[in-house]
Amino acid sequence: MSKNYAKETICIQSGWQPKKGEPRILPIYQSTTFKYETSEQMGKLFDLEESGYFYTRLQNPTNDYVAAKICELEGGVAAMLTSSGQAANYYAIFNICEAGDHVIMSSTVYGGTHNLITVTMKKMGIECTVVDPDASLEDLRKTVQPNTKCVFGETIANPALVVLDIEKFATLAHEAGVPLIIDNTFATPINCNPFEWGADIVTHSTTKYMDGHGMTVGGCIVDSGNFDWAAHAEKFPGLCTPDDSYHGVTYTEKFGKGAYITKATVQLMRDLGSIQAPQNAFLLNVGLETLPLRMERHCSNALKVAEFLESHESVAWVNYPGLKSNKYYDLGQKYMPKGSCGVISFGLKSGRVGAGKMMDHLELAAIVTHVADARTCVLHPASHTHRQMTDEQLVEAGVAPDLIRLSVGIENVDDIISDLAQAIEKAD
Numbered sequence: 193m194s195k196n197y198a199k200e201t202i203c204i205q206s207g208w209q210p211k212k213g214e215p216r217i218l219p220i221y222q223s224t225t226f227k228y229e230t231s232e233q234m235g236k237l238f239d240l241e242e243s244g245y246f247y248t249r250l251q252n253p254t255n256d257y258v259a260a261k262i263c264e265l266e267g268g269v270a271a272m273l274t275s276s277g278q279a280a281n282y283y284a285i286f287n288i289c290e291a292g293d294h295v296i297m298s299s300t301v302y303g304g305t306h307n308l309i310t311v312t313m314k315k316m317g318i319e320c321t322v323v324d325p326d327a328s329l330e331d332l333r334k335t336v337q338p339n340t341k342c343v344f345g346e347t348i349a350n351p352a353l354v355v356l357d358i359e360k361f362a363t364l365a366h367e368a369g370v371p372l373i374i375d376n377t378f379a380t381p382i383n384c385n386p387f388e389w390g391a392d393i394v395t396h397s398t399t400k401y402m403d404g405h406g407m408t409v410g411g412c413i414v415d416s417g418n419f420d421w422a423a424h425a426e427k428f429p430g431l432c433t434p435d436d437s438y439h440g441v442t443y444t445e446k447f448g449k450g451a452y453i454t455k456a457t458v459q460l461m462r463d464l465g466s467i468q469a470p471q472n473a474f475l476l477n478v479g480l481e482t483l484p485l486r487m488e489r490h491c492s493n494a495l496k497v498a499e500f501l502e503s504h505e506s507v508a509w510v511n512y513p514g515l516k517s518n519k520y521y522d523l524g525q526k527y528m529p530k531g532s533c534g535v536i537s538f539g540l541k542s543g544r545v546g547a548g549k550m551m552d553h554l555e556l557a558a559i560v561t562h563v564a565d566a567r568t569c570v571l572h573p574a575s576h577t578h579r580q581m582t583d584e585q586l587v588e589a590g591v592a593p594d595l596i597r598l599s600v601g602i603e604n605v606d607d608i609i610s611d612l613a614q615a616i617e618k619a620d
């Protein structure tokens with residue numbers, strides 16, 4: 193939008209802006225293809241000489257309006273939707289890495305991302321050094337290699353709830369001449385804009401708070417436009433040398449600040465095809481409209497629940513960055529002064545066994561493989577999402593065997609607390 197509106201306004205008004213006589217609400221462009229009048233018009237699209245829609249695997253207007261809204265919320269220059277958060281992280285990295293390259297990744301990232309980068313991308317010839325997010329800049333510098341192409345971390349790690357020192361990681365990346373990619377899923381652009389702290393690319397699993405209602409799986413990649421690819425052309429030949437699959441187009445020359453997202457769209461989306469269904473993008477857009485309201489409630493509810501758990505005699509430990517006793521309280525205040533997220537982790541004195549029993553007695557909170565939506569839910573990562581990991585990897589990822597991940601919803605907080613209270617009592 194042209195004016196410098198606040199995020200609440202952007203969430204409602206940005207993206208689709210109808211002109212005279214057009215639908216007030218974002219239309220779902222439920223069409224695989226788009227019509228042209230001359231064969232030359234169509235030819236120019238395939239040469240990237242003109243921009244326009246031709247096939248939904250590459251681009252669809254519904255998706256682009258929603259991507260534009262997220263782009264504005266993050267303060268970026270270009271964005272694209274993907275079919276999932278996994279696809280977003282895969283594309284964000286694979287757009288600038290190929291066989292023989294190297295990635296530096298924080299150890300506490302989401303289990304799915306950990307697996308993607310250290311197992312699946314390794315099979316594609318991309319190596320990774322897993323680093324402690326709390327390591328000193330001096331120690332982190334030792335992990336940089338001549339073939340390093342990006343640094344990757346999460347604003348708030350899922351489910352370890354480690355708050356990343358984004359500025360430290362941005363310094364690490366920029367000294368190495370590579371971009372910092374930040375997965376901002378848990379904080380959302382309402383609570384943190386990683387670009388303001390030096391991140392170059394931001395990714396999201398829109399499946400979480402952005403959708404917010406547990407309806408659609410989706411992802412998004414946003415480019416800040418700040419990383420100067422051409423200044424490090426030798427590291428990024430894919431962006432800075434001619435692409436044979438488009439008659440020798442050089443993305444940085446032809447698309448300037450749009451180079452990174454254009455390449456990810458016309459190359460990766462064309463070849464790998466992880467497009468978000470326009471129907472899902474429509475639902476995501478509805479979720480985005482209330483994101484600021486929901487984040488406020490998620491954060492205030494989570495803080496009250498965390499305080500309740502911290503004062504409970506059967507609770508062994510509580511991890512929530514909003515608690516003053518938390519190791520990451522200061523970093524959280526720095527990067528997310530309005531609040532972090534609605535996810536808490538805790539352990540009971542009765543340990544791993546107690547965790548299972550307590551969960552079985554919950555009436556309001558449901559056991560689901562999901563976090564960060566309107567409904568309060570719980571998960572035991574060691575027996576669910578992270579079960580492929582060894583005990584050693586679990587500890588490295590900040591996931592204790594007794595850890596219960598509690599995603600605090602936007603119900604009345606007293607109801608959430610009394611549900612937990614009765615379940616904890618029965619598990620004792």
Ligand SMILES: *Cc1c(COP(=O)(O)O)cnc(C)c1O
Nearest residue numbers: 276277278302350377397399410
């Ligand atoms: C869920 C999640 C992902 C993966 O997203 P999907 O939409 O499930 O593919 C990536 N990163 C983080 C931080 C997540 O929480």
